[in-house]
Amino acid sequence: MVIKFVVLVLLGGLLALLQRKQVEAKSPHILFIVADDLGWNDVGFHNPAMKTPNIDKLAREGLILNQTYLQPLCSPSRHALMTGYYPYHAGLQHLVILPWQPVCSPLKMKFLPQRLKDIGYATHMVGKWHLGFCSWNCTPTYRGFDSFFGYYNAQGDHYSHTWYNYLDYRDNEKPVKNLNGTYSTFTFVSRAQDIIKKHNSSQPLFLYMAFQNVHDPIQVPKQYEDMYPNIKTQGRRQFSGMVSALDEAIGNITDQLRESGMYDDTLIVFTSDNGGWPKYYGNNYPLRGGKFTVYEGGTRVVSFVHGAGLQKTGESYESIMHAVDWSDTLVEAAGGKPDLMGDGVSQWSSIANNFPGPRTELVYNFDSDLAPEEGHAAIRVGDYKLIDGYPSLYPDWYKPDQLYTFKPEPSIPEMQAHAGRYQLFNLKDDPTEHNDLSKSRPDIVTEMSERLRLLTQNAVPPNYPLVPDPKSNPSKFDDVWSPGWC
Template identity: 30%
Template sequence: MKTTCLTLVLFLSLIQVGSSQTKPNIIIIYADDLGFADLGSQGSVKDIKTPNIDLLAKEGIRFSAGYVTAPQCSPSRAGLLTGRYQERFGFDEIPDGPLPLTEITLARRLSKAGYVTGQVGKWHLEPNPVTKNWITKNIPNAAFSNGLYKEHIPDSLTNLYMPGSRGFQQYFTGYINDYLVNFDLKSNLLRPSGENIHQPGYRLDIQTDAALQFIKRNQKQPFFLYLAYFGPHVPLEATKKYLDRFPEKMPERRRYALAMISAIDDGVGRINEMLKQYGIDDNTMIVFASDNGAPLGIDKEDLPYNDPKGKWDGSLNDPMLGEKGMLTEGGIRVPFIIRWSKLSKGIVYNKPVSTLDIAATAVSLAGLPKDKALDGVNLVPFLSGKNTVSPHDYLFWRFWTQTAVRDSKWKFINAGNKGTYLFDIDKDPEEKNNLVHKYPEIAEKLKGKLQDWAKQLVPPGIPYKNLRDQEVGWYNYYLRN
C-alpha cells in the first residue's frame, strides 16, 4: 500500500494551479443514500460491481474517513454546496429549508472565477411541502394538513431557490422523468430561466446523458459540474440491463440497489471516457461521495421493491454502525474519492475529512482568495505530504436530538436522554465499545468543544431533550451504554 507522503516537487506544482496553469475542471458526483459499503473499492462486501468508480479510487485517493455534515439529504447538500456547517444558517434538517438566499454557493463562487457552472439531477434545496416556517412566512393564510402544505408553492417563489438562481448557469434539475431545464439532451440551449419538460427513459441514464451534454458543450473552457444522481434512493427502479448483472439469489431490494448503483457506475465510466475523448481528463478533478449513509429500517425488511412502505433502499453501511438519520458512523461516514492527475494514485488517506472541504479545495484551485466564512479546508497540501497533520482539529454535527464531535482519534456523541458515548474511532470504527465511563476527562473535553461550537449556530446550543421516537428505536437497537 502506498503512503500519503509525496514529493515537494509535486506540492510546488500543485500550488501553481489556478494561477499560471489552466484552471482545472471540477466535477462533483453525489450519490443519494449510498451506504459506506457499496463501492467495490471499499472492500466491505463482495456482491457489488462498480469497476468505473473503483478505477477513480485506483487512479486517485480514497478517503477511509470521509464524512458528510448531516445524515440526511438536504442539510448534507447545503453543507456541500456552501462549504459551511449548515447549522450556522439554521438548516439542521429538511423542514428547515430552503437554502437561504443569503448563502453563497460554490457555483456562484466559481462563476466569478470564470467557470461555466452546471447542475444535473436532484436539488432538494428549494421550498417543499414540509418547510413549514418558510411557507408560513411567505404564503399568507397557508393551511397545513398533518404538517404538510397541500397547495402548490408558486413557481415565482420556488424558482428563487432553484439552481438557476443560485449560481448554476446551466441546469437539468429533477428526479425521475420531470425536469426543470435550460438545455436539452440534444445539446440545445433553451430559455435561460428554464422550461419544465417530461423526459422519457430511465432516470439514472437520463442524468448521465444530461451530464455528458454539459461536458460536451463546455469542454473548451473551465467548468464546474454538480451531478446529483437520484439513486439508490427509493423509489427503487432499474431496467433489465442492470438487473441482469445480478442473477444471484439475494433480497429483492438488494438486487435493485445493486442495479441502480451499477447504472451510476456506468455513468461514471461514460463521463470518464468523454473526458479522455476531449483530452481534458488530466485537467479535471472528479469528486465522488454520497449524501449520507444508507437507510436500513433497522432490520432491512425486504418488502417488494415498489412497496412505498419499504424503508431499506437495499444499500449497506457495513461494517459501520447505524444508518441514515444517526450520528453514528453508519449515518455520516460515506464513500469519498478524489481523482485528479496532479495528485498521487492509489492512495488511501485515513485522516478525517469532510464534504465541507470540497468547496474550500475548489475555491483554491480556481485561484480565488481564501474565505474565512468557509468551514472546510483546501485538502491539496495535506494530500501532497507537505502537511502531515490532520486537516481538522475537530469535526462537528448536530441533527435532530443528537450532537457529535470527532478529533483525530476520539468521537463523542450526545444523544439526548439516551446518554453520551465515547469511541476510539481509530481502534474501534464500528463503535462497539463505549468508553465514556473509562475516559470521563476526554468525554468532558469533547463535550466542551461541542458546546463552544454549538454557541455559533442558529439556533445556538445543544438540544438537551428527549430523543424523537425514531431516534429511540435506533439507539435502543444499535447502542448500549
C-alpha cells in the same frame, strides 16, 4: 517622468493580466459527483460483490479518502458542500427541506459555483438540488449555475419524475414533460455528455453531477438487476443494480471527457451525500448504523479524488475531512482563495500531496431544539467521538443481503429521554463503535461536551415549519412543483 510612470503602470497591469491568465490556464476542469444514499459497503473497492468497475478504477488510480464525513441526511449535506458552513449555522440541521416549506439554504451564503464563476469557470448542474425552491432566488440558476437539468426535491419516481403525483423535472427554469418513462440516470448522463461536447475546453468547467441513484424508490432497468443473480433478497438485488447503473453512468461521462480531450485536465471528486439507508437496502457494514444516524454508518462516506493536480495516487488519504471543506478545497484547486469566515478548511495541498490534513475535529450534527430524529449532537476530536442524545433510528450493524425488521420511530418523549446521555468511542481502536467508553472515561466526556458547547454556541435554531404552506400546492402551478410562492 510622467511617461516612465505611465509605462510602469501599463507594464504592471500587463504583468498582472498575464499572471491571472496563467492561473486561469492552470485551473482544472472539475467534475463533482455526488451519489445519493450510497453506503460504505456499496462499492466494489469495499465489497467485491458489487460490480462497480468504473468507480473502482477511478478510486484506485486516484486517492481514496477514508475518513470523509457528511451530514446524516441530504439537505444538510448538500448545504455544507455548496456553502462551506455547518447546517446548524443555517437553520438546516433538522431533517430535510420538504417541498411545502418556505425554506432554502440562506441566500446570504455564497455557493461554490458562484465562487468558481468569480475566477472564470463555466458552471453547470445536473441532477438533485434539494436546497429549497420556494423562491426562484433559491434555485440553481440563481445561485451560480449557468445551467440546470434535474429536480428540486428529495426524491421521485425514476421514470415518471414525479413526487406525490406532481412533476418535478426542470431544464433550467422550464418543466420537462416529454421524458416520462425514461430512467432518470440515462437522462442525466445524456445532458452531461452534451455539456461536455459543447464546452470550449479553453475555459475551466465545473460540472456538478448530483445523481438520483441510489435513493428510493428502488427502481432500475432489469438488465442491471440481472447482473446480481446470486443475491437472494429482491430489494438488495435491485438496489445493487441501481449501483451498477450509476457506475455505468460515470463511465459514460468520463468517456465523454476523453473524447473531448478534457480527461487529463479534469479533477474528479466522488462522494455520497450520507450513509446508506438500511430500510431501502443500502449497506454500510461493518460500520454501525445508517442514514439518519450520527453513527459512522450514517456519516462516514465513500469518497475519492482522481486526476488533475494530484501528485500522489494509488494511495489512501487517512486525514479527517468534512463536507464543509469541499468548497474551499475545490476553490484552492482552481486557483482561488479560501472563505475565511466559513466552517471549512481547504485540504487541497494535503490531498494533492497526500500529506496529513489540517482538520482535527468536526461536528457530526447539532440539533436539540426540535424532536431529535437525527440525533441531538455528535462531535469528533482527534480519535475520540462523543454522541450526545438519541443517535437515531438505525443503531445496529446490518449485513448485506439480509432482511431486517426495523423498530418503529420512537415517540418524541422517548427520543427526548436520551437528552444528556452520552456515548464515547475511540475510532482509531474501535471504528465500528462497539465499545462505549463514556462510563470509564468521564474526563473525556466532560472535555468533549464542553468543546461541542463552545463550537455550537452561535447555532441558529432549526428553520423547520411544521405546517405546510398552502401556497406551495403544485395544483396552482399546472401540477408541477414550482418556485414563486415565498
